[in-house]
Amino acid sequence: xxxxxxxxxxxxxxxxxxxxxxxxxxxxxxxxxxxxxxxxxxxxxxxxxxxxxxxxxxxxxxxxxxxxxxxxxxxxxxxxxxxxxxxxxxxxxxxxxxxxxxxxxxxxxxxxxxxxxxxxxxxxxxxxxxxxxxxxxxxxxxxxxxxxxxxxxxxxxxxxxxx
Amino acid sequence: xxxxxxxxxxxxxxxxxxxxxxxxxxxxxxxxxxxxxxxxxxxxxxxxxxxxxxxxxxxxxxxxxxxxxxxxxxxxxxxxxxxxxxxxxxxxxxxxxxxxxxxxxxxxxxxxxxxxxxxxxxxxxxxxxxxxxxxxxxxxxxxxxxxxxxxxxxxxxxxxxxxxxxxxxxxxxxxxxxxxxxxxxxxxxxxxxxxxxxxxxxxxxxxxxxxxxxxxxxxxxxxxxxxxxxxxxxxxxxxxxxxxxxxxxxxxxxxxxxxxxxxxxxxxxxxxxxxxxxxxxxxxxxxxxxxxxxxxxxxxxxxxxxxxxxxxxxxxxxxxxxxxxxxxxxxxxxxxxxxxx
Numbered sequence: 001x002x003x004x005x006x007x008x009x010x011x012x013x014x015x016x017x018x019x020x021x022x023x024x025x026x027x028x029x030x031x032x033x034x035x036x037x038x039x040x041x042x043x044x045x046x047x048x049x050x051x052x053x054x055x056x057x058x059x060x061x062x063x064x065x066x067x068x069x070x071x072x073x074x075x076x077x078x079x080x081x082x083x084x085x086x087x088x089x090x091x092x093x094x095x096x097x098x099x100x101x102x103x104x105x106x107x108x109x110x111x112x113x114x115x116x117x118x119x120x121x122x123x124x125x126x127x128x129x130x131x132x133x134x135x136x137x138x139x140x141x142x143x144x145x146x147x148x149x150x151x152x153x154x155x156x157x158x159x160x161x162x163x
Numbered sequence: 164x165x166x167x168x169x170x171x172x173x174x175x176x177x178x179x180x181x182x183x184x185x186x187x188x189x190x191x192x193x194x195x196x197x198x199x200x201x202x203x204x205x206x207x208x209x210x211x212x213x214x215x216x217x218x219x220x221x222x223x224x225x226x227x228x229x230x231x232x233x234x235x236x237x238x239x240x241x242x243x244x245x246x247x248x249x250x251x252x253x254x255x256x257x258x259x260x261x262x263x264x265x266x267x268x269x270x271x272x273x274x275x276x277x278x279x280x281x282x283x284x285x286x287x288x289x290x291x292x293x294x295x296x297x298x299x300x301x302x303x304x305x306x307x308x309x310x311x312x313x314x315x316x317x318x319x320x321x322x323x324x325x326x327x328x329x330x331x332x333x334x335x336x337x338x339x340x341x342x343x344x345x346x347x348x349x350x351x352x353x354x355x356x357x358x359x360x361x362x363x364x365x366x367x368x369x370x371x372x373x374x375x376x377x378x379x380x381x382x383x384x385x386x387x388x389x390x391x392x393x394x395x396x397x398x399x400x401x402x403x404x405x406x407x408x409x410x411x412x413x414x415x416x417x418x419x420x421x422x423x424x425x426x427x428x429x430x431x432x433x434x435x436x437x438x439x440x441x442x443x444x445x446x447x448x449x450x451x452x453x454x455x456x457x458x459x460x461x462x463x464x465x466x467x468x469x470x471x472x473x474x475x476x477x478x479x480x481x482x483x484x485x486x487x488x489x490x491x492x493x494x495x496x497x498x499x500x501x502x503x504x
Contacts, residue, residue: 105373
């Protein structure tokens, strides 16, 4: 079997990692295993041996490790390659990734373009919060007729956003 | 027709400008964590959105043809090193190339002749708008466009220029330049990116920081930085020409003579000679060769381009002959200006 990380070398090691309630098996060559920060133990360990003894302790050791629920990446893998496995990794490992991002870019706040859908959503959110403030003010003034108009507008806008 | 067939603004020093956007679709994990089916789906998505582009599958083409695409700066070397469905979508004039299945799902690249990073950015953003209609991008309000490598987060933009700096190289100023560019968030590299040598005194300068700075600001800072490098290179050229006119003329004309008569040319030798000829054309020591032809020669005499033009596998000796044939045809047009005695 080929290494699941580089896809070139023969896999020598098997690691079991926990993703949510599931366990995922990863097959890695010794180079990638080292690179990704896994302990490689005896270089001659075969899969059979791994299954019989090494694996048992390894599984227990790694069971508590945080794993991205989407792609199965571990922090050790991200650290080893300097790259994440999917968009969700940025949430899963945000506490560890953000300091790294801060170090590279000197900030963690994006300035610049956004996808059109995002721009539209932001605009709608702006309108929504303005309407909400107007609604609150109308209720405060006991102007219920006007408040009902704002309420309906908010409902219509929210309906549109959900669609 | 390619970017090197035209001469743009500041064309004597700036060969081309480039804008590259890294984008991923939210629905799929990043390359390296995708199943082959997912890779195919992303590829189909991009192909469907850009159905008027030509698709070249790098995973099934011959290594030399694929290499030619790298040499012509249409794809990166990283794109060739994977397995599974991957390739490049090319616009008709090859000014836009969209790599699918490189480090990110798509890498949109716009190339323009001369010093025009703003135009390149505009073109890349147009394609970006088309692709985002196909499927939602992975985007976070705080971190911007999400990319496989955190170094591309935010705008996902790398804006860069390819510059010919023979005098700054000769003065040994590149190392200092590297250090000061680094402080400003820019990087200077050899012709084919990270870790490559600066063949033919050609360099690429691009931004390093992509987060916390808007696209237009990145481009405007690049223009400022490159603008001052151009001024320095021009100044050095003028000074050298004033102090050593005969030495400069000898170097450029001798190089043209060698290119016009050589039967065997290795790539490093040819690149060096081309650099001298290019310099000669820009400071009036040589005439008769259009600058665009020199640019074309710089790219098309690379091994992959030569083989893909020949249409068959050649030995390296033959490649050196082919290179010399190509160079002779162009360099023989050189006219030496009259010298007043």
